[in-house]
Amino acid sequence: xxxxxMPNGRQSEMLLEWLRLLxxxxxxxxxxxxxxxxxxxxxxxxxxxxxxTVRGLARSLRVSRPAISRALDRLGELGFTRxxxxxxxxxxxxxxxxxKGAERxxxxxxxxxxxxxxxxxxxASAVQQEHHLVxxxxxxxxxxxxxxxxxxxxxxxxxx
Numbered sequence: 495x496x497x498x499x500m501p502n503g504r505q506s507e508m509l510l511e512w513l514r515l516l517x518x519x520x521x522x523x524x525x526x527x528x529x530x531x532x533x534x535x536x537x538x539x540x541x542x543x544x545x546x547t548v549r550g551l552a553r554s555l556r557v558s559r560p561a562i563s564r565a566l567d568r569l570g571e572l573g574f575t576r577x578x579x580x581x582x583x584x585x586x587x588x589x590x591x592x593x594k595g596a597e598r599x600x601x602x603x604x605x606x607x608x609x610x611x612x613x614x615x616x617x618a619s620a621v622q623q624e625h626h627l628v629x630x631x632x633x634x635x636x637x638x639x640x641x642x643x644x645x646x647x648x649x650x651x652x653x654x
Contacts, residue, residue, distance in 0.1 A: 515609030523601070526572050531557065535565040539575055539589055540599045546589040547580070574598055 552559045569575040574595035580586040
């Protein structure tokens with residue numbers, strides 16, 4: 495495991511504020527409630543270009559295969575992923591991306607950008623929270639630009 499330097503006090507506060515704003519924004523937007531494990535699986539599927547299997551996800555996230563299966567069950571119920579037999583090896587099941595899952599990733603990217611902006615500028619933070627994290631002085635949410643930035647990489651990925 496790679497060792498990274500600990501952030502200083504101000505950086506720690508900013509990171510925690512960033513996380514808080516992200517969580518508050520996702521609650522306000524009525525995002526589907528996912529556990530951290532489910533979020534980790536979803537992000538792994540959408541951000542890693544490799545072919546994903548239950549075994550591979552369990553190995554990369556260092557959790558049990560049953561835990562990955564439960565997470566995939568929930569993600570499948572919500573329409574964020576789906577499983578299908580591997581065409582090259584019918585004994586194996588591959589996890590596939592969906593349009594609904596890609597949209598959630600775009601929305602998450604939007605919330606990350608907005609919460610990051612709010613954490614960097616604490617005075618604007620209150621205004622952004624009041625307006626559901628719409629940038630102060632802007633008539634439209636930051637989502638337009640962030641969505642395009644997120645969409646460029648997701649557009650190249652396979653969606654079902």
